[in-house]
Amino acid sequence: MNAPAGTRQPRGLARRAAILDAARRLFARQGFKGASLAAIAQEAGLTDAGLIYHFPTKNDLLLAVIEAGDAEQDQALAPVRARRGLALLRRLAEFGADLEADPVLTALDVTLSAEHLQEDSKVNRYFVQRYERFRALLAGAFEEARAAGDLRADLDPAVEAANMTAVLDGLRLQWLLSDGAVSMAGGMRAYVEGVIARLSPP
Amino acid sequence: MNAPAGTRQPRGLARRAAILDAARRLFARQGFKGASLAAIAQEAGLTDAGLIYHFPTKNDLLLAVIEAGDAEQDQALAPVRARRGLALLRRLAEFGADLEADPVLTALDVTLSAEHLQEDSKVNRYFVQRYERFRALLAGAFEEARAAGDLRADLDPAVEAANMTAVLDGLRLQWLLSDGAVSMAGGMRAYVEGVIARLSPP
DNA sequence: ATTATCTATAGATCTATAGATAATGC
DNA sequence: ATTATCTATAGATCTATAGATAATGC
Numbered sequence: 192m193n194a195p196a197g198t199r200q201p202r203g204l205a206r207r208a209a210i211l212d213a214a215r216r217l218f219a220r221q222g223f224k225g226a227s228l229a230a231i232a233q234e235a236g237l238t239d240a241g242l243i244y245h246f247p248t249k250n251d252l253l254l255a256v257i258e259a260g261d262a263e264q265d266q267a268l269a270p271v272r273a274r275r276g277l278a279l280l281r282r283l284a285e286f287g288a289d290l291e292a293d294p295v296l297t298a299l300d301v302t303l304s305a306e307h308l309q310e311d312s313k314v315n316r317y318f319v320q321r322y323e324r325f326r327a328l329l330a331g332a333f334e335e336a337r338a339a340g341d342l343r344a345d346l347d348p349a350v351e352a353a354n355m356t357a358v359l360d361g362l363r364l365q366w367l368l369s370d371g372a373v374s375m376a377g378g379m380r381a382y383v384e385g386v387i388a389r390l391s392p393p
Numbered sequence: 394m395n396a397p398a399g400t401r402q403p404r405g406l407a408r409r410a411a412i413l414d415a416a417r418r419l420f421a422r423q424g425f426k427g428a429s430l431a432a433i434a435q436e437a438g439l440t441d442a443g444l445i446y447h448f449p450t451k452n453d454l455l456l457a458v459i460e461a462g463d464a465e466q467d468q469a470l471a472p473v474r475a476r477r478g479l480a481l482l483r484r485l486a487e488f489g490a491d492l493e494a495d496p497v498l499t500a501l502d503v504t505l506s507a508e509h510l511q512e513d514s515k516v517n518r519y520f521v522q523r524y525e526r527f528r529a530l531l532a533g534a535f536e537e538a539r540a541a542g543d544l545r546a547d548l549d550p551a552v553e554a555a556n557m558t559a560v561l562d563g564l565r566l567q568w569l570l571s572d573g574a575v576s577m578a579g580g581m582r583a584y585v586e587g588v589i590a591r592l593s594p595p
Numbered sequence: 596a597t598t599a600t601c602t603a604t605a606g607a608t609c610t611a612t613a614g615a616t617a618a619t620g621c
Numbered sequence: 622a623t624t625a626t627c628t629a630t631a632g633a634t635c636t637a638t639a640g641a642t643a644a645t646g647c
Contacts, residue, residue: 203625220511224426227609241626243611298510305507308500308569309422319570326567326575350583353567353575360566361559365528367510368521373528373555381552389591405599429635443600445637601642609634616627 207245210235214256219299222306223253257303257317260296267293272328276335277342280383283329283355287362287379291371297363326352342390351386358382409447412437416458421501424508425455459505459519462498469495474530478537479544482585485531485557489564489581493573499565528554544592553588560584 213234217226228249232242246252267289271282290297307314329352336342358379365373415436419428430451434444448454469491473484492499509516531554538544560581567575 206625222424222426222508224424225508228611229609237625238627239610240612240628244625247611249610302507302510304566304570305504306424306427308504308566315570322567322570347583350580353564354560354580354584357561357563357567357580358556358559360563361561362555364506364510364562365524365555365559368506368517368524378552378556378559381549382556385591386587389587408599430637431635439599440601441636442602442638446599449637451636597644597646599642599644601640603639603641605636605638607634607636610632612631613629614627615629616625618623618625620623 203245206235206237210237210242210245210252211256211259214252215260215299216295218253218256219295219302222302223249224306228252253303254313256299257314260299261317261321263293263296264300276332276339277387279332280329280336280355280387283332284380284383285376286359287374288376290359290363291366291375294367298367301363301367322356326356328352329355340392342387343392346390351390355382355386405447408437408439412439412444412447412454413458413461416454417462417501418497420455420458421497421504424504425451426508430454455505456515458501459516462501463519463523465495465498466502478534478541479589481534482531482538482557482589486582486585487578488561489576490578492561492565493568493577496569500569503565503569524558528558530554531557542594544589545594548592553592557584557588 210231214226214231217231217234220226228242229239231252232239235242242252246255267286271279271286274282303314304318307318309315326349330348333342333346333348333351337344337346337348359375362373362375362378366375412433416428416433419433419436422428430444431441433454434441437444444454448457469488473481473488476484505516506520509520511517528551532550535544535548535550535553539546539548539550561577564575564577564580568577
């Protein structure tokens with residue numbers, strides 16, 4: 192029998208972490224449907240039935256992988272969130288470089304978001320909401336910069352927020368597809384600089 | 394027995410087209426791995442064995458779907474290619490609106506490119522090369538605009554090309570995920586205008 | 596005569612369950 | 622005494638093949 196039960200032992204916690212790590216790598220490389228439980232279990236060093244003890248269904252595993260990734264992305268965003276207005280946008284110029292530091296997490300995000308574009312599921316809602324929150328963060332920074340007089344009064348925060356999100360996302364895809372030949376770090380820095388130059392008050 | 398043979402009858406050609414259409418819709422919605430041959434066959438109004446007569450393997454079907462999509466995208470790009478330099482870039486401002494006209498083809502592209510990010514396959518190579526060609530088209534236009542004195546001499550064509558491609562791609566994803574709330578057409582127009590404003594000669 | 600489609604089915608996965616066994620903590 | 626893992630297997634897909642039958646073109 193199984194059932195995650197109340198208390199977990201150190202050994203179990205380590206296994207859980209190893210499974211999550213293996214699952215993240217394989218989901219990132221082959222997608223959710225492309226990576227089988229057996230392949231993930233093998234990568235983590237146990238049998239598929241052993242894996243199922245820790246995560247009752249494949250979907251539970253996916254949700255746990257997403258949750259772990261979300262927590263890490265939140266952490267990566269902390270230095271951005273710590274700032275306001277123009278300073279926040281300037282810090283975001285470095286976010287391309289931040290993403291280059293973790294290719295697996297970046298590929299996971301691209302793959303899973305594309306795989307859950309339309310279906311009505313928990314994963315789809317997660318991505319929809321995450322994009323909404325990210326755009327709201329940027330739109331708020333543009334508004335603050337405008338209110339502070341650091342950027343032009345006639346800028347459109349919603350459009351600027353969506354476009355800045357888009358560049359980061361699109362660079363991610365090209366960076367992955369070109370195997371690093373297209374620079375996320377460089378592209379993002381150039382974009383943010385350009386936005387600030389264009390929107391600087393006359 | 395089967396085998397595509399030399400001559401195809403009108404009935405067969407119509408069926409082929411119906412299968413390609415159904416496959417495009419289902420691949421776009423559920424991805425290559427997510428859409429089964431049986432589901433595609435049902436959508437096209439025949440059995441899976443009937444489908445296999447027209448496309449011997451699922452991968453053959455995928456390649457045919459991609460080829461058909463590529464041809465349509467080439468057609469959509471014709472008005473862009475017909476121009477040079479700054480005029481080409483200005484025409485590209487309307488490309489977001491062009492993509493909004495075909496949500497299925499747009500979703501197909503996002504889904505399949507993400508699904509074939511890393512694996513070494515014909516589909517992966519197709520996307521890698523298509524992005525290279527698209528960036529080369531834009532980089533060439535930036536160079537021409539610079540040479541003609543329409544844009545600043547110190548612009549970086551490679552970075553501008555990658556970033557413009559990125560915005561289009563990223564907007565595509567947000568447009569799909571937000572169910573149209575984020576406007577591809579508006580975002581792309583704003584971006585191109587902004588680039589031209591920023592890079593206009595002093 | 597050839598092209599198109601169907602029924603039936605083989606063979607390969609894949610997720611998940613049941614129940615036994617091994618390892619760990621108290 | 623509880624937690625973790627294994628073997629064995631059920632049941633559901635899924636791709637693809639073989640061979641029969643139906644529809645079409647000459």
